[in-house]
Amino acid sequence: MTQTFDVEALIRLRSQTRAISDALKAQASDYLATLALLIRPQTFFGEYLQGAQRSSGRETQHHFKELKELYDRIGSASPFQLVNELEVPLTLISTTPELFPLEYDKVLSQSGQSIRITSPVRWVVGFSSFDLARFRTVIKDPNRSSAELHRFVVHYLVLFYCLSQSPGVGRVLEGLRFPLSFERLKYFGDLPFCVIGSPVRAQLPDESVIRSSTQIAGNTSFEELVGHENIVEMNDEIRQRLLLTIEGM
Incomplete structure (x- = not known):
């Protein structure tokens, strides 16, 4: 990984990272x-759900009760502080899953500057039309629409609930080497997000490289890098598991 600020080397590494990220994201999306x-x-x-057919009353009632308990606990707390009730029937604008960039903040030790870091090999799962960046903007807006915030919280909670109650989906993704995890992200309180990883590890260069790059670009964002190594x-993982299976036989 780049340890000194070499502009040409960094440009090549960023191009490689973008190509690898695009290929991995396309595979994960598929x-x-x-x-x-x-x-x-x-x-x-x-x-x-609005427009849905009737099913097993006892089972759906149980699932809705658990979802409502999640919403009441998470939606009423900071940073959302929603007073909206969970309406019945629920109206979901979209139920098509989509991958959004996973971002986090890193504070540079020397300057104390906060840099927004993007992962090229991990993504947050959301429903289409509910972009994660827009969600973050709505939360920070003092004049935000409570109705819009409510829709974001409900859609992400519904997706989390469905995936957390479908362990088979997680096992399939794990077998495909795109593991599914549930994580909490900064600025979103206790709201759990579904995150899909990949078989490739990305990393950050030295802080001096990040600092020089952001100064030249005139912004406060940086993307983790994926190199040849x-x-x-x-x-x-399958090879390792099989070797462990026969070890000592």
Whole structure:
């Protein structure tokens, strides 16, 4: 990984990173689209969704009750502080899963400057039309629309609930080497997000490289980098598991 600020080397590394990220995201999106039928909200909430057919009353009632408990606990707390009730039937604008960039903040030790870091190999799963960056903007807006904020919280909670209640989907993605995890992100309180990883590791260069790059670009954002060595060091988990299975036989 780049340790000194070499503009040409950094440009090449960024180009490689973008190409690798695009390929991985396309693969992850394809897998997610294939599995989307297994995480349909209608399966869990039945008649509690607008336009959905009736299903097992006791089962859908149980799922809706758990979702409502999540919403009441998370939605009423900071930073959302929603007073809206969870309406019945629920109106979902979109149930098509989409991948959004996973971002986090890093404070540079020497300057104390906060840099927004983007991962090229991990993504947050959301429903289309509910962009994560827009969600963050709505939260920070003092004049925000409570109705819009409510819609964001509900859609991300519904997706989390469906995926957390579908462990088979997680096992399939794990087998495909795009593991699914549930994480909390800064600025979003206790709201759990669904995050899809990949078999490739990305990393940050020295802070001096980040500082020089952002100064030249005139912004406060940086993307983790994927180099040739990150591809070479990829492990074949199935191979390792089989070797452990026969070890000592």
